[in-house]
Amino acid sequence: MTSENDGESEKVKKEIGVPAALLTLMIMIGTMLFSVAVLGREPHIPLMIGTAAAIIITMLHGYEFEEVEEMMYKGIRHALPAIVIIMLVGLVIGSWIGGGIVATMIYYGLQLINPTYFLVVVILLCSIVALAIGSSWSTMATVGVAAMGIGISMGMSPGMVAGAVICGSYFGDKMSPLSDTTNLASGLTNVPLSEHIKHMFYTTVPAIIITLIVYFFIGLQYGNKNFNSDRINAILSTMDHNFTITPWLLIVPAVVIVLVVLKVPAIPAICAGVILGFLSQIVIQGDSLTKALSVLQTGYKLHTGNDMVNELFNRGGLEGMFYTISLTLVAMTFGGVLEYSGMLSALISIILKFAKRSGSLIASVIVSCIGTNITCSEQYISIIVPSRMFADVFKLKKLHAKNLSRALEDGGTLTSVFVPWNTCGVFIATTLGASVGQYAPFAILNFICPIISIIYGYTGFKIIKDESAKVDESKGIVNEVQES
Numbered sequence: 001m002t003s004e005n006d007g008e009s010e011k012v013k014k015e016i017g018v019p020a021a022l023l024t025l026m027i028m029i030g031t032m033l034f035s036v037a038v039l040g041r042e043p044h045i046p047l048m049i050g051t052a053a054a055i056i057i058t059m060l061h062g063y064e065f066e067e068v069e070e071m072m073y074k075g076i077r078h079a080l081p082a083i084v085i086i087m088l089v090g091l092v093i094g095s096w097i098g099g100g101i102v103a104t105m106i107y108y109g110l111q112l113i114n115p116t117y118f119l120v121v122v123i124l125l126c127s128i129v130a131l132a133i134g135s136s137w138s139t140m141a142t143v144g145v146a147a148m149g150i151g152i153s154m155g156m157s158p159g160m161v162a163g164a165v166i167c168g169s170y171f172g173d174k175m176s177p178l179s180d181t182t183n184l185a186s187g188l189t190n191v192p193l194s195e196h197i198k199h200m201f202y203t204t205v206p207a208i209i210i211t212l213i214v215y216f217f218i219g220l221q222y223g224n225k226n227f228n229s230d231r232i233n234a235i236l237s238t239m240d241h242n243f244t245i246t247p248w249l250l251i252v253p254a255v256v257i258v259l260v261v262l263k264v265p266a267i268p269a270i271c272a273g274v275i276l277g278f279l280s281q282i283v284i285q286g287d288s289l290t291k292a293l294s295v296l297q298t299g300y301k302l303h304t305g306n307d308m309v310n311e312l313f314n315r316g317g318l319e320g321m322f323y324t325i326s327l328t329l330v331a332m333t334f335g336g337v338l339e340y341s342g343m344l345s346a347l348i349s350i351i352l353k354f355a356k357r358s359g360s361l362i363a364s365v366i367v368s369c370i371g372t373n374i375t376c377s378e379q380y381i382s383i384i385v386p387s388r389m390f391a392d393v394f395k396l397k398k399l400h401a402k403n404l405s406r407a408l409e410d411g412g413t414l415t416s417v418f419v420p421w422n423t424c425g426v427f428i429a430t431t432l433g434a435s436v437g438q439y440a441p442f443a444i445l446n447f448i449c450p451i452i453s454i455i456y457g458y459t460g461f462k463i464i465k466d467e468s469a470k471v472d473e474s475k476g477i478v479n480e481v482q483e484s
Contacts, residue, residue: 015061015342016057016058016061016341016342016343016346017346018346018347018349018350020057020060020061020343020346021338021343021344021346021347022347023053023057024050024053024054024057024338024343025050025343025347025375027049027050027053028046028047028049028050028053028054028334028375029050029374031045031046031049031050032046032047032050032421034046042323042327043327043420043421044326044327044330047327047330047331047333047334047377047421048330048334050334051072051330051333051334051337054334054337054338054341054343055068055337057343058071058337058341058343061341063341068337068341070340071336071337071339071340071341072333072336072337073336074336074339074340075332075333075334075335075336075337075339075340075376076329076332076333076336078332078335078336078378078380078381079328079329079331079332079378079423083325083328083329084267085137085138085267085270086321086324086325086328086427087318087321087325088267088270088271088274089137089138089141089270089321089427089431090299090316090317090318090319090320090321091274091296091316091317091318092141092142092270092273092274092277092316093141093145093299093315093316093317093320093431094277094295094296094299094300094315094316094317094318094320095273095274095276095277095278095280095281095292095295095296095316096142096145096252096253096273096277096316097295097299097300097313097315097316098277098278098280098281098285098287098291098292098295098300098316099249099252099276099277099278099279099280099281099284099285100243100244100245100246100249100280100281100284100285101249101250101252101253101277101280102145102146102149102313103239103242103243103245103313104243104245104246104247104249104250105146105149105150105250105253106146106149106150106153106239107236107239107240107245108247108250109146109147109149109150111236113150115154115156115219116219116220117216117219118150118151118154118156118219119151119156119160119161119164119215119218119219120164120212120215120216120219122147122151122161122164122165122168123164123167123168123171123208123211123212123215124168124212125143125147125168126139126140126143126144126147126164126165126167126168126169126171126172127168127169127171127172127208128172129142129143129169129172129257130168130169130170130171130172130173130176131171131172131173131175131176135173135179135180136166136169136170136172136173136179137169137427137431138256138269138270139165139168139169139172139173140165140166140169140427140428140431140432141431142253142256142273143165143253144162144165144169144431144432145431145432147161147164147165148161148162148165148432148433148434151164153235157438158432158433158434158438158439159434159435159437159438159439159440159441159442160218160439160442161432161434162428162432162433162434162438162439162442163439163440163441163442163443163444164215164442165432166417166428166439166442166443166445166446167208167211167215167442167443167444167445167446170413170414170417170445170446171204171207171208171211171445173413174200174204174409174413174414175197175200175201175204177193177194177197180380181379181380181383181409181412181413182196182197182409184380184383184384185383185387185405185406185408185409185412185413186405188383188384188387188388188405188408189387189391189401189402189404189405189408190401191401191402191405195402196402196405196406199402199403199405199406199462199464200406200409200410202406202456202461202462203406203410203449203452203453203456204410204445204449206452207444207445207448207449207452208445210444210445210448211444211445211448214444215444234306235306235309238304238305238306238309239309241304242302242304242309243285244284244285244286246284248284249280249284252273252276252277252280253273255272255273255276256269256270256272256273256276259272274296278292278296281295295316295317296317296318297317297318297319298317298318298319298320299314299315299316299317299319299320300313300314300315300316300317301314302314315433320430321430323426323430324423324426324427324430327421327423327426328377328423328426331376331377331378331421331422331423332376332377332378332423334375334376334377335375335376335377335378335381338375338376339376339381339385344372344375344376344385345385345389347371347375348368348371348385348386348389349389357458358397358399358403358457358458358460358463359454359457359458359459359460360457361390361393361394361397361399361457362403362407362453362454362456362457362458362463363454363457363458364390365386365390365404365407365408365411366407366410366411366415366450366453366454367411368385368386368389368390368411369382369383369386369407369408369410369411369412369415370382370411370412370415370450372385372386372412373412373415373416373418373419373422374419374422377419377421377422377423378416378422378423379412379413379416379422379423379424382408382411382412382413382415382416383408383409383412383413386408386411386412387404387405387408390404391404395466398465398466399463399464399465399466400464400465400466401466402464403463403464406453407453407457410449410450410452410453411450411453414445414446414447414449414450415446415447415450417436417439417440417443417446418436418440418443418446418447419436420435420436420437
């Protein structure tokens with residue numbers, strides 16, 4: 001009997017309540033805002049300060065440091081697949097620039113694409129590629145990099161072009177049966193993949209239509225206005241002088257796309273792209289083995305009289321991704337402590353108290369996903385944790401799980417791009433060369449889709465009921481949302 005009481009006492013002692021969880025979150029957000037917004041510094045240190053605060057508060061609630069240490073490691077383990085992809089993307093960018101592949105895509109793109117319709121074409125192209133390969137990151141690192149070069153060469157703002165790349169890439173990723181986040185949301189909610197994707201059509205397709213319309217009018221007003229043929233010709237001449245331009249190099253990105261379409265896993269497919277780019281630099285560009293290896297390590301270095309060309313091509317390499325990797329590790333350390341200590345559950349329990357109807361419930365899921373993206377800095381966690389917290393609540397409200405799976409993607413997958421210290425925000429800024437502040441206003445799909453999802457929740461449009469849903473109502477978190 002004494003042993004049972006001791007166990008119960010220990011369990012109560014280790015439970016972290018809302019005030020402590022809020023304190024941890026406010027420390028991180030406060031230091032983040034001061035450091036990034038006021039001082040203009042990087043987000044690494046604020047996240048480390050937030051992690052330190054989370055560790056101290058967790059230990060004050062009875063946890064041993066060894067337990068907290070394991071929480072940090074668990075958080076980092078979530079990011080390991082992303083870190084591998086990030087490193088490979090650095091190698092892809094370096095080898096494709098060194099091999100003349102990016103220069104070739106930009107060269108022909110500048111000659112063939114009308115600037116008036118360029119942004120719409122970028123959205124459609126990225127949508128098709130991401131739909132085929134199931135990866136927004138791979139799409140942005142290949143097609144997106146080339147699109148950035150073409151758009152900037154036309155005089156368009158980096159944020160605008162990056163916004164078009166992001167909208168297309170995330171639409172294709174979200175609707176692809178090969179996407180990891182799509183399969184994750186479907187699997188966690190026990191919704192068949194085809195049903196999950198079909199249900200997302202109702203929010204995502206209207207969002208992409210709105211996005212295309214907006215970008216069409218932006219192109220009409222902005223594309224022709226900024227078209228500068230002299231600058232384009234100067235860029236073409238500079239690239240022609242520094243690279244061997246040949247349509248044969250377009251085979252390299254085509255091979256990568258075909259491999260993934262054939263369901264070759266992303267990592268081997270990207271590795272094939274790295275090898276082909278590496279060989280292109282030696283065989284077609286005529287560079288030495290030493291230089292090609294140096295490009296993989298430190299990125300491509302080009303010095304011309306054209307500053308824009310220098311900016312476009314001086315990038316890539318493994319070392320160019322160290323900023324992203326280090327931020328990912330720090331962010332996931334903080335997220336690990338928050339999730340496994342129970343702080344995140346405590347924070348989400350506040351939101352659950354307001355979830356009385358389908359509208360507020362859908363809104364609560366999306367807000368929770370956004371909050372998790374901010375606090376845990378990883379879109380996978382923004383799907384995983386809310387799915388655990390809301391599954392029984394949806395059953396209690398007799399709402400089909402496909403409503404939850406759709407809301408998880410609308411709120412988690414899409415909003416991750418708006419958090420500068422989230423792995424997605426960092427990856428995009430590093431890969432496309434545009435900061436979150438620059439591209440956020442133009443990532444139209446990513447903020448329109450959650451709004452449409454919330455509107456559907458409050459109007460009841462395409463909110464599917466499930467009268468057969470059953471739940472164990474003895475669970476405390478369920479009792480919190482039961483109507484009186």
